[in-house]
Amino acid sequence: MYNLLKGKKGIIFGALDSNSIAWKVAERAHEEGAVFVLTNAPIAMRMGEINELAKKTNSQVIPADATSMEDLENLVEKSLEILGGKIDFVLHSIGMSVNVRKGLHYTNSNYEFTAKGWDVSALSFHRVMHVLYNKKAMNEWGSIVALSYMAAQRVFPDYNDMADNKAFLESVARSFGYFFGRDFKVRVNTISQSPTPTTAGTGVKGFGGFLAYAEKMSPLGNATALECADYTITLFSDLTKKVTLQNLFHDGGFSNMGISDVIMENFNKE
Ligand SMILES: NC(=O)c1ccc[n+]([C@@H]2O[C@H](COP(=O)([O-])OP(=O)(O)OC[C@H]3O[C@@H](n4cnc5c(N)ncnc54)[C@H](O)[C@@H]3O)[C@@H](O)[C@H]2O)c1
Numbered sequence: 001m002y003n004l005l006k007g008k009k010g011i012i013f014g015a016l017d018s019n020s021i022a023w024k025v026a027e028r029a030h031e032e033g034a035v036f037v038l039t040n041a042p043i044a045m046r047m048g049e050i051n052e053l054a055k056k057t058n059s060q061v062i063p064a065d066a067t068s069m070e071d072l073e074n075l076v077e078k079s080l081e082i083l084g085g086k087i088d089f090v091l092h093s094i095g096m097s098v099n100v101r102k103g104l105h106y107t108n109s110n111y112e113f114t115a116k117g118w119d120v121s122a123l124s125f126h127r128v129m130h131v132l133y134n135k136k137a138m139n140e141w142g143s144i145v146a147l148s149y150m151a152a153q154r155v156f157p158d159y160n161d162m163a164d165n166k167a168f169l170e171s172v173a174r175s176f177g178y179f180f181g182r183d184f185k186v187r188v189n190t191i192s193q194s195p196t197p198t199t200a201g202t203g204v205k206g207f208g209g210f211l212a213y214a215e216k217m218s219p220l221g222n223a224t225a226l227e228c229a230d231y232t233i234t235l236f237s238d239l240t241k242k243v244t245l246q247n248l249f250h251d252g253g254f255s256n257m258g259i260s261d262v263i264m265e266n267f268n269k270e
Pocket residue numbers: 013014015016017019020021022040041044064065066067092093094095096120147148149192193194195196197198199200201202
């Protein structure tokens with residue numbers, strides 16, 4: 001390990017179980033010398049798995065529903081106390097669509113479900129930054145990262161309204177990132193990650209087939225959750241101070257591919 005986050009303090013949202021991308025980020029941040037608070041929606045903590053991660057990484061857990069300003073204010077205030085100072089990094093690793101969960105087709109969306117989905121998946125990122133900004137909770141040269149997916153730019157039919165939520169999320173990163181950069185020298189980016197077998201990922205219809213397709217389209221293969229965590233650590237470190245307002249593809253090259261030899265073989269048989 002490289003001590004890339006030695007002395008840095010953070011908040012990590014979204015570690016549900018050991019498959020979660022946020023779980024791997026927490027493990028890697030701990031290995032790199034950071035101290036942090038773990039948080040998730042109170043309902044997601046019922047299984048108690050997050051306590052295992054907290055023990056392993058020597059961190060405290062503060063429940064917060066990312067759609068509640070009251071919860072987020074409490075989270076940030078308590079984190080500043082627990083960590084004994086301002087925050088250097090924040091990971092937003094939160095996504096959920098009720099339309100996807102209920103199996104509603106995109107052409108037949110229920111708009112209450114749609115609104116809940118964008119509240120949890122995108123507006124929550126604005127809320128988190130709103131609270132951090134107003135409480136002046138971030139240190140200079142801090143880093144805020146949210147996780148996204150390429151359906152924000154291109155059509156993946158089964159990704160449903162999560163595509164719109166991710167477009168919203170990426171836009172919030174740029175818009176709020178401007179003010180965070182201007183006023184606090186804090187950077188804000190999204191990482192657009194490969195399909196990854198987690199609870200949120202496997203909830204998308206046809207996920208297994210899509211995972212295999214993306215693997216064969218990408219010259220370097222799909223990026224794993226651990227590799228995503230490694231990339232996130234670089235964005236939290238001092239080695240990427242001037243990277244901001246970006247949507248950064250972490251996908252083994254998938255996003256710039258048109259076709260690969262392996263996929264083409266299936267069509268060259270006639
Ligand atoms: N898995 C993939 O294929 C993939 C690909 C690209 C991007 N992402 C994104 O990565 C992020 C993390 O997802 P993951 O794949 O690790 O899955 P995951 O299911 O492990 O994590 C999603 C997290 O969101 C949390 N959450 C849901 N509602 C919440 C709320 N109201 N308040 C606070 N937290 C809430 C859940 O409890 C869970 O911990 C998401 O933004 C997801 O869209 C995932």
